[in-house]
């Protein structure tokens with residue numbers, strides 16, 4: 001996969017931080033020189049960027065070996081840099097799939113664990129952390145040393161749950177042992193329905209989640225008034241063997257690349273309006289049911305590679321918040337109103353029904369509704385994010401670190417009563433804060449000596 | 457001309473990069489492998505990976521055998537190849553991807569490094585190939601697949617010393633082909649262009665950068681054809697054709 005530029009580091013949002021990426025096959029040895037690891041850089045913001053005083057981050061994708069796979073139990077152990085892209089092509093045709101997948105397959109196992117990713121199946125399967133059986137890690141040992149150690153839900157459980165969702169701040173994940181799911185067929189049975197307004201959509205989302213293991217809704221954020229929240233709901237499950245063809249759908253070898261960084265921001269309110277209209281209109285009938293491939297179902301955005309280039313030089317960010325179930329649909333409505341007020345155009349506004357909270361000390365999802373929107377970066381982005389955070393906070397919501405670049409430490413602390421418990425566990429294992437990121441400096445008050453000029 | 461698909465393959469360099477990719481591609485079509493390398497743990501991890509991938513492709517079986525062999529230690533070459541032959545129960549192909557690389561700038565800063573790379577990529581690699589061709593000829597023939605480089609095709613600014621070692625290696629491999637083709641030895645010189653592996657990580661990418669998996673697929677096809685030289689990615693054949701013809705006055709001025 002093409003590598004990012006060498007004099008700066010950025011996430012999917014392409015907002016650059018100072019730093020440099022190094023690559024290695026042997027993560028255990030290479031962790032010596034760095035404060036942070038990164039996978040395929042699909043987190044949007046600065047989660048995978050190094051702190052400016054130790055500006056080297058170790059990229060894991062060359063560490064992609066599978067160390068064990070038992071077809072009888074579905075238990076997989078692999079190096080942390082193995083991508084979901086490779087895993088899907090290898091084991092899906094054999095009848096195994098990850099129990100939890102995010103909306104892109106260009107992620108690594110290590111990145112999935114560190115962000116404790118969730119997917120359309122959150123209400124039924126939880127986050128990936130629920131399915132991780134063990135992590136072999138390289139962690140701090142004394143002031144400068146490092147040690148290798150294995151943790152699991154039963155051994156060094158506090159380290160394990162601080163690492164799941166801990167954004168790389170407890171140490172380097174070397175190998176991951178993960179329980180895969182045996183799938184009844186290689187196809188997805190999908191039902192797509194169209195809903196004209198928010199109340200209809202939200203109640204349909206909840207009803208669908210009661211019977212379908214996997215659900216998500218795309219809504220048109222530019223609609224106001226009666227049509228606010230009109231959108232399309234996708235519900236799916238692995239198709240039972242008796243209704244699915246025996247052959248496996250083909251996995252695409254490569255996506256269509258977005259040609260070049262756009263010189264301008266293509267995502268004006270007008271282009272987005274046309275896109276959203278097209279998504280809504282494409283769905284002709286109110287209800288369509290049928291079989292589809294997991295690639296089309298789980299990764300529709302992967303079809304255009306590097307679509308983040310469409311946002312131009314200044315890049316993009318995402319705001320993803322979960323509003324608690326108790327706050328009800330009124331909260332979702334109020335939040336969407338705040339969104340439409342920002343006039344921040346967005347291709348994607350995704351609603352997701354979340355189930356039980358996972359064991360990760362900083363894991364994002366909690367029971368309620370998750371709302372995610374992509375925003376082009378502009379001068380007023382920090383202010384927009386602050387307003388959205390204030391709205392989320394007002395309803396007892398919280399945000400997803402893997403998407404964040406612009407939240408302030410004070411706002412984050414206000415939304416995260418769990419933060420002190422996480423920081424305490426992290427200090428137990430890494431008292432000298434050897435592992436840090438640009439994000440942890442920004443949000444957790446980690447120390448960061450002023451960057452020395454020319455420091456490497 | 458097609459030859460039967462290679463089955464018994466000893467490979468030096470399967471723990472990383474293009475060797476890793478080539479071993480995966482070969483295991484995925486049912487070849488039996490023996491991994492040669494300098495680090496037992498790394499060999500074991502690669503063997504496990506190859507076993508899982510072979511099984512996923514419908515070729516379940518034990519993991520490839522592994523044998524310690526340091527390219528830098530020529531005394532280890534012949535015994536390792538003998539052990540590989542014993543472990544495989546025969547020997548059809550020997551692959552060498554092991555090697556080292558550094559840019560002209562790095563050599564300028566450290567002449568010792570230049571000595572190391574020249575020694576490894578030229579002397580040690582040729583000595584390993586000598587041991588390998590002796591083994592193969594004793595069995596009545598076989599295929600020797602060795603990774604050179606486009607850097608050996610022309611004396612270019614950024615890759616002078618490394619390129620010189622590879623050029624010398626190409627020269628030697630060509631002579632092997634001429635000398636032993638009649639005796640049943642097929643020699644394939646692989647000339648990769650810029651490929652995204654650990655060896656090139658951190659270097660500025662030229663156009664036409666390739667992926668190890670695509671290189672592996674191309675090398676396997678060249679092996680099946682019994683080809684003697686293959687460029688990978690393929691576009692580099694054309695690029696080097698042009699570069700070989702550029703006058704010195706131009707080469708002095710351009711950056712590559």
Ligand SMILES: Cc1cc2nc3c(=O)[nH]c(=O)nc-3n(C[C@H](O)[C@H](O)[C@H](O)COP(=O)(O)OP(=O)(O)OC[C@H]3O[C@@H](n4cnc5c(N)ncnc54)[C@H](O)[C@@H]3O)c2cc1C
Pocket residue numbers: 011012036037038039040041042043044047048060080081101102103104106107108109110111112114115116117118119120166167168169171172173174301402403437
């Ligand atoms: C189009 C798109 C759709 C997405 N959809 C979803 C979704 O549906 N659900 C969801 O949960 N997320 C989603 N994401 C976010 C993405 O899944 C996460 O950000 C994930 O962490 C990215 O994995 P990565 O390998 O690219 O990690 P990176 O982005 O490189 O790193 C993410 C974090 O993991 C840490 N890390 C990575 N590897 C290691 C390691 N070996 N050891 C220790 N720490 C490590 C990094 O330090 C960083 O903090 C989406 C992102 C995109 C671009």
Ligand SMILES: NC(=O)c1ccc[n+]([C@@H]2O[C@H](COP(=O)([O-])OP(=O)(O)OC[C@H]3O[C@@H](n4cnc5c(N)ncnc54)[C@H](OP(=O)(O)O)[C@@H]3O)[C@@H](O)[C@H]2O)c1
Pocket residue numbers: 468469470471472473474475492493494495498525526527528553554555556557603604605606607647648649650651652653654655656
């Ligand atoms: N990548 C490119 O762009 C490129 C371009 C042109 C030519 N090439 C050539 O192609 C070949 C493969 O390159 P690559 O990019 O795949 O390299 P790589 O990723 O660095 O892998 C090199 C392999 O060689 C092994 N090795 C190194 N020194 C060794 C020694 N002393 N004894 C035994 N094994 C040793 C390594 O094993 P360990 O795991 O023990 O380190 C590793 O498996 C090399 O000959 C290189 O010169 C590469």
